[in-house]
Amino acid sequence: MTAIRFGRRGLLGSALAAPFIGRASAQGGDPYVVGTLFPLSGPNAEYGGVFTAGAQLALEHIEQDRMLKRPVRLQAEDTQALPQQAVVGMNKLVNVDRANWTLVGFTAVSKAVAPIGDRAKVIMVNGGAVGPDLSGLSPYFWNVIPLAHLETRALLPYLVGQRGAKRIALVYVDDPLGDAILGILRDELPKAGGQLVGSFSVPRTAQQFGPVAARVRQVRPDAVYIASFGAQQSQIIKGLRDNGVSQLLCSYSAMNLDSVRSLPEANGLIFTGQKVDFEGGDAITRRFAADFRKANGKEPTIYNVNYYNATRLFGLLGQQVEAEGGQLGGDSLRAALLKTRKFPLVGGTGEFDDAGNMMAAIEVNELRDGRLNRLAG
């Protein structure tokens, strides 16, 4: 619980710091506006705090490096991770704040705001949701996070080959993400030498996993793949462990949450994520990691990285557009993205495809005593 508190305190602290007021004189003109559409309240607020911390650090760096000719202002709109609130927030960002760039998270939010951003030609960047249905929502909708099917695909060789886990059971929330993971396990496990022995769909609001655990044990898996997100993940892990599922647990990047890390039952959990080397990486990565620790007093997570990258991308593309003498609009920024394609970001070079999806290397991590150890990738 302390972990959850951190996010809020961190955010509050930085909100109070209000780093951009009074500096406008140094750089000319009205500030650019980066809008965020994150859940700042409700059951998914923990993510909102984490996302914002990454974006905020990137804005500070953009400011320090004088990347853009104007200051940048962060405008936060609370979505509660719900589509209706997101549409209101996006309309405000587009029409009132005249946002040059928006950051989104969560699948339903992304899908709800995509038509608005599309019409208004405002770039929307997702660094949190990983449902494969997020690809190609709009020419102005980009993903700086490898979508989940890439992650699951990368896990299979390790799982079957090195851990000898051939019989996999899946506990999943039946949304497009869970569906995609189910499809990949069903189709690609056999190719890797494994087998999907059972799949158990749970409602997103379910809290009671004892009976599910009994069904999971019955199919005698070597490993259990969990595809959910938010607070429910901890409950699934505890529910399975408490009820006699002692097998290997594995999942995807959504597990990278403090509440999961601090859960004793999650010890030994394996999950995939974007490959980022905070110690041995390049200068950008090391600077990010060092400043993040300084500002927040803790290790950065992959979501901090993604939203840092999503915001840094604005700085990089904006610089390019400004240099060409253009205005920072959706079309000019998109043209710049498609022209350059590769960008120096935290974790290494990020390369974008035609639809605006970033491809990245995937690593397999193991959670041990609250720390992540890289196992493969």
Place this chain on the structure above:
Amino acid sequence: MDAMLVLQLLLGGLQTGAIYALTAAGFALIFGTTRVFHVAHGATFTLAGYVFVFAWNAGWHPALGVLAAVAVAVLFGIGMERFVYRPIQRHEGSFFTVFVAAFGVSIVVQNLVGMVAGRGFANVDTTLSRAVEVLPEVFLAQVFWVAIGVAVVLFVALTAFLSRTHAGVALRALAQNPDLIRAYGLSSSRLSVLTFALGSALAAPAAILMAMTTGLNEAVGNHVMLLSMAATMVGGVGSLRGAAVAGVLLGVAESLVLLVLDTQWAEAASFLVLFGFILFRPTGLFGVVAAR
């Protein structure tokens, strides 16, 4: 059908059912005695659970934590009676007015708990909830025996209180006929405070058990409230025994339904049971009062 799986699901359902039975008995006691549809019973549950988690994390002795949780539950219950329900009933007591007022309080509690304790998952880390294999393929945790034991002891104690003590008999009389109580010179308002205290206290052990097993989140009260309400109706309004039995039944149904249906339907099962009863047997299992 796999007999061991049936046994496992049955035992798991009983453990959940014991928790539901405790909250349902509290709700049924309050509703049956005072006719207040105490929707904020879920909020009592949430508060008690979080107080226990807080005490546990602060390193208090567990017994102290239990006491604190019960105390908070009782105080909240009494507070609701004194400051919300009584003023409303003084000028008019339509069911909907009470329902909305209590619902409002539940929303406030849920969000305050989220603000103070953080949103998301909260639990106490204990080995009590770690299951071990007791029979081939059947896993049972110590908390199972705790849950069953607590539920049985409290239920027996409550029944004894209601039938053997003066106050208990007066409570039952209040349920039957409030005017009679007044005619005998007893204070119906003091009795209804007592009812709220007792009913709310029953939510505390249930909340603690849930903090140990599935864990809590700030919205857990909604679910608990729905189940208590369902159990009260399935059991038959006015019957404590009915509510407790129905609570166990709902827990078991939620678990056993996995034998025939896919896992995502577990939650819907309890509400299907509720629907069936409301439509076809509104007096419930042990109903003494006809559906009005």
Place this chain on the structure above:
Amino acid sequence: MTAYLASLATLAAIFAILAVTLNFMVGYAGIFSVAHAVFFGLGAYAGAQVALHLVPDALAACAVAALIAGGLSLCLALPALRVRGEYFVAASLGLQMMALTLFSEAKGLTGGLGGLIGIPPPRLFGFAVGALPLSLAALALILLAIAAMARGSFGRTLQSIRDAESAAEALGKNVAVAKALAVAFACAGAGVAGALFALHMQFVNVESFTLEQSVLVMAMVIVGGTGTLLGPVVGAVLLLSLPAGLAFLPFIPPTEVGAVQQIIYGLAMTLLMIFRPAGLVGDLSRGRSEA
């Protein structure tokens, strides 16, 4: 700015439709339901499917949505209305919870948790129209219908049922039919709101039709005042503008805005029930005896 305000006004109009129709059940007929979001959802899915697969005509979408939501509510209400008070509320709560599971699982019709995307913007007889005029027109029509009904014999029947059901029955009113019709009308209205919502948002998924949404609509009715014509409209506008209003209060940390907002309407519900059960717009003397 205008586009933002128009989008807010559209949502306000849609929620006003939800609130006035729920109020028709609660305030005029005395039927308490916390499942209004279910019929809102049915309408949204129906409207979305019509717009996606048949014709993006707002009138067609609304008509189909009203038929489906109204028709299904009739099927559910006929048996459920045999019981009263607590039982009906409990049944509606149960319905709300089960409907969420159904909405999530019936992927062919609802897109499941992923929802339906790419819903075309509304058209009327082949011409593109804004969602705002449509929603305002629908709201006005529904308000007119309610006003007419309240004054007519149907409204009087309903009010007599609300105030004294047994007496109404004794006077030879057909209580069951009157109540069922009231439910069907209210839920058809919620369906229309749903269709407009789908056309306005161009995306719908199950997260808009939760218990929280039902509670929000109920709060709108209560804050505005049950049994009044315009009260729920006021309630809808007030509660929808609450988040925007809170944004101007700098001492609320941004991460707590959502929670504070919920606390405010939770408190409003409770305090109003204690001190002013007739709501903000309601007539106090009448409210005390009947609300």
